[in-house]
Each structure stands twice: as C-alpha cells, then as structure tokens.
Amino acid sequence: MPFLKVVYALTLYSRRRDWVEEKLLILSAVFCIDVCAYAVMSNHTHIVLHVDDKKAKRLSDKAIVIRWHKLFKGNWVTWKFIEEEPLSESEQLMFSEYIAKYRQRLTDISWFMRILNEHIARRANKEDECTGRFWEGRFKSQPLLGEAALAACMA
Numbered sequence: 001m002p003f004l005k006v007v008y009a010l011t012l013y014s015r016r017r018d019w020v021e022e023k024l025l026i027l028s029a030v031f032c033i034d035v036c037a038y039a040v041m042s043n044h045t046h047i048v049l050h051v052d053d054k055k056a057k058r059l060s061d062k063a064i065v066i067r068w069h070k071l072f073k074g075n076w077v078t079w080k081f082i083e084e085e086p087l088s089e090s091e092q093l094m095f096s097e098y099i100a101k102y103r104q105r106l107t108d109i110s111w112f113m114r115i116l117n118e119h120i121a122r123r124a125n126k127e128d129e130c131t132g133r134f135w136e137g138r139f140k141s142q143p144l145l146g147e148a149a150l151a152a153c154m155a
Helices: 014-030 053-058 061-071 077-081 089-105 109-128 147-154
Strands: 003-007 033-040 044-051 142-143
Touching: 014 033, 014 109, 033 147, 044 109, 044 147, 053 061, 053 089, 061 077, 061 089, 077 089, 142 147
Parallel strands: none
Antiparallel strands: 003 044, 003 142, 033 044
C-alpha cells in the first residue's frame, strides 16, 4: 500500500496541538499504521501514514485483541479469550469474526482518524463546556505514489 498524506482541517489552540501529537503516538503504537511525519498547524494538520498490512497479518489473535482492548472495552468473548478460558464452538465462531473485524480495522485509516477525531473533540468540548463537532469536516487523503511525492510531502 502506498504512503498517504492526510489533511484534516481543524481549529486548534496552541495547547491542543500536544493533544493531537500524544494521540497520534498512542494510535501508531496500537494500529498497524505508521505515522511517518506530521505537522500540526494553527488550523489544520498534515499526517503522512503508511499502512502495514503485513504486520497485521503476522499478529497473533491474542495480540490483535490486546491492541483492540487498548482502545475499546471489548466484549465477554474477547475477555474470555484473554483470560484463557475455554471457548465453546459458538463462542469460537464469534471470536473468529471479531478477530477478522479487528485485524481489518487496525489497518483502516478511517478508523485511525475516527479515534483521533473523537478523542480531540471530547477533550475540546469538555474544556469549552460545549458539545458538537470539533473538526470542520471529514479528513482528505491522497496517495503518495513515489519517493519524490513522499519526500516532497515530508519536507
């Protein structure tokens, strides 16, 4: 998969820039998506991402569940698996479906950006004592199809 440049329009106060950086570092440790470069400006951010499909395929089921639980609560089947309790045949089928879904989501830029977006919006809304959207719109992504495009974008 090629590298992608992601642009997200936003309104940031300078103290909120750190929120974006912190969450990007956390998400890059959980997702199979590398953050190659980023720049957080006063009204938007640029992020260069690389989706590592091979890494996601190499991860064990347990590693997938552990990563997913860092972001979400999970469910009784995934917790039963983590606690190494035996799964019934029907539970094993459910678990297999969850693993396939989580493995796919851990390589999905939309999920990556969704979690980043939601985190920043919740923090800003709490600070501003309001509700609603923080980001101006959906992110835009553009494939970087060669080394020249990658170097130009990261410069």
